[in-house]
Amino acid sequence: VKSIKLKTDLPVHVQISPPCSNHVFDRLKNAGVDTLGVHIETCNMESLKNIAPCKAFVGLEKYMRSWDDAVSVFGRNQVSSFLIAGIGDEPEEILRGAELMSGLGVFPYLLPLRPVPGTFLEKRMPPEPDAMMFLYEQICVILKKHKLSSSLSKAGCVRCSACSSLALFESEW
Numbered sequence: 001v002k003s004i005k006l007k008t009d010l011p012v013h014v015q016i017s018p019p020c021s022n023h024v025f026d027r028l029k030n031a032g033v034d035t036l037g038v039h040i041e042t043c044n045m046e047s048l049k050n051i052a053p054c055k056a057f058v059g060l061e062k063y064m065r066s067w068d069d070a071v072s073v074f075g076r077n078q079v080s081s082f083l084i085a086g087i088g089d090e091p092e093e094i095l096r097g098a099e100l101m102s103g104l105g106v107f108p109y110l111l112p113l114r115p116v117p118g119t120f121l122e123k124r125m126p127p128e129p130d131a132m133m134f135l136y137e138q139i140c141v142i143l144k145k146h147k148l149s150s151s152l153s154k155a156g157c158v159r160c161s162a163c164s165s166l167a168l169f170e171s172e173w
Helices: 002-007 023-031 045-051 052-056 061-072 089-102 131-143 156-160
Strands: 013-015 035-037 079-085 104-111
Touching: 013 156, 023 061, 035 061, 035 156, 045 052, 045 156, 052 061, 061 079, 061 104, 079 089, 079 131, 079 156, 089 104, 089 131, 104 156
Parallel strands: 013 035, 035 079, 079 104
Antiparallel strands: none
């Protein structure tokens, strides 16, 4: 990151798992990281056990502490986490996760499942467009309530918006 920042003024996004020490956040910030992704994919621990057992072992509480610590270093709207629709969660569970993250200042970046051939989810269908539209609209209500916006993110997936249509549903608040 330091080398990139020495040569360019490009914003830098880094994705990590919850670290053992919150000093990692200070080190990343001091190196020049602009935004941070600490991705859990779902806040439903039963779904997470099926999709990402190691993340489930880490547990939601550790993710929440990490998000809180990361936001204290990088600021509101500069920390994000993926929420993936289509892995088995009900819409209400996804929205609860988005509310939880947003309340901490973490941007809940909603993505539809995109099954990858050769994986155990290859036969799972992505969510229907109407289901995604409903989730995008409802998460935008949550974002507005917490004054979060993709346009305020400095770098990374939230800023890019190539994998999600969430930004298209946001309106200026």
